[in-house]
Amino acid sequence: MKPSSYYDRIVDVMEELVRFTVLLRPHAAHLVDRCSERKQAGRSVNPATDLSAIAIRRSGDPAA
Structure with missing residues (x-):
C-alpha cells in the first residue's frame, strides 16, 4: 500500500x-464464554451468574 x-x-x-x-x-x-457452548457441552447454566440473562431480561423485570 x-x-x-x-x-x-x-x-x-x-x-x-x-x-x-x-x-x-x-x-x-x-x-469468550458462550451460553450455547455451555448448553452443548452439558454444563449447567446458573441464571444468577449467567450474564446472558441480562440481555434477555425485560425492562420491567427486577434485577437479579
Whole structure:
C-alpha cells in the first residue's frame, strides 16, 4: 500500500486494536464464554451468574 492518509488511518486503527487486545487479554476466558457452548457441552447454566440473562431480561423485570 502506498503512503497516504488512508494508510495512516489503517495504521492508527491497527494500533488501537492491539491496545484493546492487550487490555482485554486478562478477561479472555470471561469474554469468550458462550451460553450455547455451555448448553452443548452439558454444563449447567446458573441464571444468577449467567450474564446472558441480562440481555434477555425485560425492562420491567427486577434485577437479579
